[in-house]
Amino acid sequence: MRYPGYRGALAASVAICGVAAATPAAAQTRSFNVPAQAAATAIPELARQADVQILVSESAARDKRTNAVKGRLTADQAVRRLIAGTGLRIASSDGRTYTLANAAAQAAPGKDGQAAAHEGDAADGQQIAEIVVTGTNIRGSAPAGSPLIRYDAEEMRRTGAGSVDDFLRKVPQNFSVLDTSTYIGGIASGTMAAANFTRGAAVSLRGLGPEGTLALINGQRLAPAGLQSAYADISVIPMTAVERIEILGDGASAIYGSDAIGGVVNFILQQKLNGGITSLRYGAATRGGGEEIRASQAVGVTDDRGRLMIAYEFFDQNHIEASQRGFVTQRQGRRVDLTPDRQRHSILVSSAYHLTPTTEVSFDGLYSRRTYRQIYYSQSLPEQVDDSGQAATTQASLGVAQQLGDWRARLNGTYSGSTVRRLMVQPSFTTPTNGFIRYKYLDFAVDGPLATLPGGPLLLSIGTSYRKEEYRPTDGRTIGMTLARKVESAFAELRVPVIGPENELPFARSINLSAALRHDRYSGIGNTTNPKLGVEWNVNDWLRLRGSYARSFRAPLLFNLSPALQSAFTYDFADPASPTGFTNTLVDSSSYNPDLRPERSRSFTLGFDVQPAGRYGPRLSVTYFDVDFRDRITTPPLRASLFLAYSQLDSLRSFMNFAPSQADLASYFASPFFVDIAGRGPGDVKVIFDFRPQNLKSQVSRGLDIEGSYAMPLGRGTLTADANINYMLDLKVQATPDMAVTSLLDQLGGPLSFRARGGLTWSNDDVVASLKLNHARGYRNITIVPNEQVSAYTTADLHLSWKIAETTVSLDVDNLFDRKPPVVHTNIPGAYNLGFDAVNASARGRYVALGLTHRW
Known part of the structure; x- marks a missing residue:
């Protein structure tokens, strides 16, 4: 042989x-x-x-x-x-x-x-390699019934995005609550943005939070980042290394375990690169500031025995000052950076090699280091803050796959870690903060055909996994302590082809069923078992119906279980019911809550895909989703701002103690984690507000994802009109059984009920011209009385590229017509009144980027 x-x-x-x-x-x-x-x-x-x-x-x-x-x-x-x-x-x-x-x-x-x-x-001396598909453990098989969206590298480039986080920010299903523009002047714009001290980026599918969206690289977990270990930082992944991105839009705890509640985003790395890709990109905002340089290099070799790909990316970004944007409200003469200075180096390796015709070893590795600096003014003290730090991410995954006749066994070990260092310098004090999160896990699974049914092979995957999570916070006030827990899991998945090519019927070309079950045992928390079911019915040659049902769960973050992470302060909150108009309130803003239980969810999706025959013509995909949470882990359901708490007592009263004991107050005042901003001692405190993460009674998210396109020949190319719409029907929460139901939609810094992106693209083998519109609906601003209507926000993006031999030159203009963000008036004590919503709009303005990519 x-x-x-x-x-x-x-x-x-x-x-x-x-x-x-x-x-x-x-x-x-x-x-x-x-x-x-x-x-x-x-x-x-x-x-x-x-x-x-x-x-x-x-x-x-x-x-x-x-x-x-x-x-x-x-x-x-x-x-x-x-x-x-x-x-x-x-x-x-x-x-x-x-x-x-x-x-x-x-x-x-x-x-x-x-x-x-x-x-x-x-x-014959060859091994059929694994096809990585998100949402299933069975090779070469998409998850039956689940809404799976794929974007390949070419689609990402045509959006004009220079990085994976830039691209995902344009996807309507992703609510960008956490990126470089949502931590402004030390004030977090959005509930989860407070976790983003080191200015990373995360994915929050359908507004359910970065902590509920699982991020994977080649199917392996990316460890959480940030001081709160609350999100996976996707900005560290070099774009040239990505072959495609797959987004699974339903619960997947039966496949991946904890955190896959809102969905899964899987970054599939280049598998067949033979040669190199050199890419340079320079961009800047026409209003000033925000200059960016990206340089990346990927090289790869592929032959009969294996493959190797190495990618490096350098990124450098200058800050944007509030003084460079006339529409931004700012304190006169004081510097406030709207975006930070950032610099990042990322290197990624992906490889596989056949030791024998039936044995393959693989290795994926990632190292990224980012530094940042942002200057702003403290909200509690009239002092300038020089906020700087660095974040490093390391991930290494080693796997062995063995073909056993028509079955395959795989063993995979992964190390993933994130280290954070932060230094806040003010004239009155300096605060250093450090921490790390580390995952170590081992997975073993076998999969293959059990039998041949009339509709095709009956496929099974079974396996087990072990994971150890560690978290250690340290700062200038505390001695670092390490928290750890172990997770042991067993899982199984079955794909049943009821009808296939060999036994198709007039109104059933094929019907596939899938069933998955996973049992997890968390040390210190307990056991959980989660199922998932899916069905896919291809009615004829142009219509497919699909549906899925899943139960999922998310364990409390280790960050929430650390006694070192306590904090509290007093403040005079505006209170319309108070004779003075203010109430001295002690806010327990600790991240620590030892009483937290895992949150659980039930998700249901139902959808259809229409794709008539031929290369040209219409395509339509519609998915209805319904996610129902129990014991949702989040802070009390606040709308817009903490400083408006007394105008929201209908949903917050259960978290307020209106008759605090002197013993409780004395305990807070004696704590090294406490700051008396009000400055009048414990005797003047009237209310204790428990603003720690809680297990809320319920939260419901319902909506529609709609994707459509129409392609037609035009001249020497193809003209395509497309649209991608996320329409939220409900996003509401009930904190306790006796509290009112609160809607979280269409609020300042919150998810919007309607977001869309669509436009026209003309392309052939050498030229691409694309014009896309991004639309976010307007909403009512409840932070002022009377409330005001915030206008809808629509911007246009232009992408032009021309391929000459193996070199592609591109011009990208985001916000082509330099639309200012809608005006948002705020009157919130102790907060920056920026004059716009930093989550649902951008102060960057028109941004022009020139790119050059050469394949060799």
């Missing part, structure tokens, strides 16, 4: 992998035009035209020439016509993924064709 050497040739263990959108395509009639040619080029092209995945080993396709395929055919007909008489055969198909093998590999007695295909490939 000959095993090819490491030659650097254009071939991988999966030499041909046509990857397209996850819409069911096997039964759709499409127009095909694939000339007769070498199998190595014909199979990926047919996969692209058919919107399916086709897997075949390099050795099986070597020296084979396929037939021409022209005319209107189903994907199944097209694949069969392409390989007729070539010595290749369809070893397995689930309607989305076709696995091809040598026709000589026949099924052994008592085994199905898929098993024989694996054996034939192994005997």
Whole structure:
């Protein structure tokens, strides 16, 4: 048996992998035009035209020439016509993924064709590599019934984004509560932005919070970042290293465990880079400030035995001062930075190597270091604050996969850690703050076919995992202490093809079911078991119906269990019921709450996809989602600002003690974590407000995700009109059984009920021209009396690129018409009145970037 050497040739263990959108395509009639040619080029092209995945080993396709395929055919007909008489055969198909093998590999007695295909490939000296798909542990299979959105690298570039966080900020399903523009002058704009001391970026799907959206790199957890360990910092990932981003829009605790409540964002790294990608980008705001430089380099080599990709990215950003934006309200003569100075270095490695024809080892590694500095004025003291620090992220994942006939076993170990250092310098005092969060985990799983059903192979995945989490905070007032917990898990997943290509019916081209179950045991917390069910029904060649049901959970952050993280202060809060108009209130703002229980949720999605045949024409995807939380872990349901608490007693009264004891007050005043801003001692305090994270009774999130497009030929290219809409029907919370239900939608610094992005794109092989509109609906500002209407905010983005040989030049203009953010008047004591909503609008203004990318 000959095993090819490491030659650097254009071939991988999966030499041909046509990857397209996850819409069911096997039964759709499409127009095909694939000339007769070498199998190595014909199979990926047919996969692209058919919107399916086709897997075949390099050795099986070597020296084979396929037939021409022209005319209107189903994907199944097209694949069969392409390989007729070539010595290749369809070893397995689930309607989305076709696995091809040598026709000589026949099924052994008592085994199905898929098993024989694996054996034939192994005997030929090759291993079919794993296709990473978000939301499932079963190879080469999308999660049945779940709403899965994919964006490839080209789609990301066409938005004009220079980084993965820039791109995700443009996705309507992501509520950007936490990025570089939401920590302004020391005031967090939005509930979770207070966690963002080191100026990172996170994803918050459908406004459910960064802590409820799980971020993965190649399917492996990215450790939480920030002093509160409350979010995964996606800004550390080099964009040139990303092959695609997959967004799963439903609960996935049955697959991944804790934190996958709002959904999952998985960054799939480059798998087939052979050569290099050099990218340079410079941008600046036309109103001044915000200059950015990005430089990245990715190199890769791929051949018969394995692959290796190394990517480096450098990022440097200058701050924007409030004085550079005439519409920003500011304190006269005092410097307030709207955005920080930031500098970041990131390096990422992704590799895989076949030790034997059936054994593969893989390694993914990431290191990133970011520094920042931001100057503003303290809200409690009339002093300038020089706020600086650094954050480092390290992740390393080592895996071994072993083919066992038609089954595969995989063992993966991952280390992921985040270190934070912060220094706040004021004339009166200096505050150093440090901390780290570290994850170590080990996963083992096997998957393969159990049996062959009339609709296709019955697939099973079972496994177990072990994770250890550690968190240690330290600052100038406390001695650091390490908190740790262990998580032991067992999981199983089943995919059942009820109807497939071999037994399709007139109104059921295919029906697939999926079921998953996961049991987790948390030290110090307890046990939890979470199921997930999904169904996918391809009615005909253009309509698919789908639905999913899942139960999920999220354990309290280790940050919330640290006694060192206590804080409290007094302040004269505006109180309309007080004779003086103010009430001296002691606020317990600690992150520490030892009584927290895990939060739990039930999620339900129902949707359909319409995609008529042909390359051109309409496409529509609609998903209804419903997420119902119990014991939701969050701070009391405050609207707009803490300083407006007394105007919201209908939802906050249960968290206020209107007759505090002198013993309780004395305990607070004696604490090293306490600051008496009011300055009148314990005898003048009238109320204690418990603003720690709590287990609220319930929270409900309901809404619609709508994606649509229409493509048509125009001149020498294709014109596409598209739209992506997130429409929230409800986002409401009830803190306790006796408290009123509070809506969190359409509030200052909160999620909006309607966000959309859409426009026109014309493209061919060399030129891309795109104009997109971003729209956020208006809302009422309740921070002033009488309330005011905040206008809707619509901006336009322009993207132009021209490919010359292997070099692409691009021009991107965000906020093309330099729209100012809507005016928001505020009258909140102790807070910056910026004059705009930093979460739902941007002070950057028109931003122009010139990019240069060369492939070699």
